[in-house]
Amino acid sequence: MLAYKSNLFKFVVSLNETMDLTTAQYIVNNYRRFLTATESAALLHIRRNSANTTLRHHIYQTPEAPEIQAILADDPEESIRKIANRILNTYPDRIFLNICPRCAQLARTHFARQCPYCYYQWHQQTVATFQLKGTFHLRSKSFFLFGELISGNLNKGNYLDLTTLMLNYQPEITSWEFMLNKSSNNVHEDIAFPVDEVHPEERAWLQEMAAASHKIRIITEKRV
Structure with missing residues (x-):
């Protein structure tokens, strides 16, 4: 457990410097119950446009609500990071980051028991x-x-x-x-x-x- 705590400390330190998109997506996907209605609407817009851009379909217009527009003012990745940071700062003791005990990298899901980077299993x-x-x-x-x-x-x-x-x-x-x-x-x-x-x-x-x-x-x- 000491190794895990040490790795978690290293991960949190790096997270404070800059949150990568993988970590941000992990938080918003696994902790949707902590999203506000505005954040949920903004993420839905981002995901719809991401899927439709890939499929070369039409782009959904930005919702008219000013509070949603404020979230979407940045590029999609930065918007996701800001939402994830808000969740992490609001509920610091209720978010579980599934960190590999060996290399301190984040697993893909909250229930994963194998690291996608060093392949260590627990x-x-x-x-x-x-x-x-x-x-x-x-x-x-x-x-x-x-x-x-x-x-x-x-x-x-x-x-x-x-x-x-x-x-x-x-x-x-x-x-x-x-x-x-x-x-x-x-x-x-x-x-x-x-x-x-x-x-x-x-x-x-x-x-x-x-x-x-x-x-x-x-x-x-x-x-x-």
Whole structure:
């Protein structure tokens, strides 16, 4: 983990000097929920024109709204960088940059586990897979994620890797509870983990991810 922190520090230092387009696109693509309505409209215009220019179709006219025009005043790449910088500065603790532990380059996606530059892999950190089914909050207790352990084995001291859900959290597994789940005449036991450190605004996002039956890796080493 020390090597990862060192590499992340180097990456952030270089990011402060100038954000490259790859990093900017990583942020705006993976963290769309942090876009304002104006930024979303501006990015849609950029993408439409980029696609149509490639296909030699007509160019979409710039939207008339002055706040959108202000974003689009720069060239498209600079506009994307400015939006990404705004997100990173507004939510510095909620953005996960998936940095290669070896060479400090940014992976292509938030869930990638192989570096596209040095080809280093870090799949070996995964010891189990948990399928998220839902969340609940008890008044006198914690906020829980519940679901099914579909592969592997877990131990106390492992971590729930929520970065695959575009959340900058890897809470340590210190305890869990079992709950009986009855559905369609089928009775089975689910497992629930307390994750109190997740920001209240991110809990609704976790519920959305549960509706899509997303899977969460359980890992041996925390990378954030």
